[in-house]
Amino acid sequence: MTHKTTRSFGQASMAIATVTAVSSLGTSSAEAASHTVQSGESFYSIATAYGMDTYQLAVNNGKSIYDIINPGDILQVADLPPVTPVSSTHTVQWGESFYSIAGFYGMDAFQLASNNGKSIYDTINPGDVLQVQGTSATLPQTQSYNSSDPYGTQDVEGVILNTPTDYGNSYPIGQCTWAVKELAPWVNNWWGNAKDWDENAIALNGYSVGVTPAVGAIAVWDGGDFGHVAYVTSVASDTSIQVLESNYMGQKQIANYRGWFDPTNAQGRVTYIYPW
Structure with missing residues (x-):
């Protein structure tokens, strides 16, 4: 190992x-x-x-x-005044996330988290009350995606085979595999497409794989052409977890898009790779 x-x-x-x-x-x-x-x-x-x-x-x-920006850095910005929309509140429902709530109100998900004294990686729970802005009642889709394939597997998800396994992140930027490698550097660059990660994690590195979710584990779904992986951040039960991921609903940045959700009611069979 x-x-x-x-x-x-x-x-x-x-x-x-x-x-x-x-x-x-x-x-x-x-x-x-x-x-x-x-x-x-x-x-x-x-x-x-x-x-x-x-x-x-x-x-x-x-x-x-x-890239990292630091206090004191000077950025060139648009010649516009800061946005000051009217504020109201939103009570979090099961299955909601910063991303889904922000989209509903026409906000940026990162700004929504910041406005509530949190980061985009913090967990929100049903019943929490968030300060929101705007009056939009529709969820905008900023990128097109296949509604029957929320993991965006219509995009090619290859691996750069010429990159050494112990160097950097060779998975294509924006793909689910890239996001998990960013969050869990112990992941091997040679595990291939997402749906093959559990088998390759065992064969190549000897990691343990099971069906019980755990914080810090990697969730692997085998549905679709390439499957999907995500980094588990919170667990309430086998049917209620939160994850960080990318390439979900056409969104390429790393975020919590789904809030609490049932991983067994997603695309394909789910297993978990444990870093121990």
Whole structure:
């Protein structure tokens, strides 16, 4: 068995994003075309405040969405005033997540989390009351996807075979396999398509596989052409878990899209790879 590197969920989260709880955005004005980064801010929160696309904000400043920004950095922003929509409240229902609630109200999911003193990786539970903004009553679809295949397996999900197994993340950016490798660096770069991960985790690395969910384990579904994987962050029971994932409903960034959901009522059979 290979040596397994351990890392806490909080550390893994910090490695892929700089989103943290914030209570206010940095100083800005309608005339300003630059923004000085404040403690706790991220590309997502700043872009939302200026009515910009998050990815465009990063590109405009010679960065990618995965780069780290630090307090004191100066970013070029749109020549627009910060957005100040009317606030109201929303009571979380079973199966909801920051992503689904934010979409319903026309908000950015990362900003919704920040406005409530949380990060996008925190767990929300049925009955929690969140401060929300806007009045939209429809869930926008920013990317097209196959409604019968929510895991986006219409996209090719190959593996870069020329990358050594102990170096970096060779899975294609935006795919579910890439997201889990980002969150769990102990994952092998050679496990192939998502639906084959459980068998390859046993054959190549000797990891344990079972049918009981656990925090820190990897959920593997074998449905569709390529299957799907996600990183388990919370477990209430065998039929109620929360995960971080990408390539769900056409969304390529890593987030909690489903809140509490039943993993046995998803696409295909579910198994779990344990990092022990």
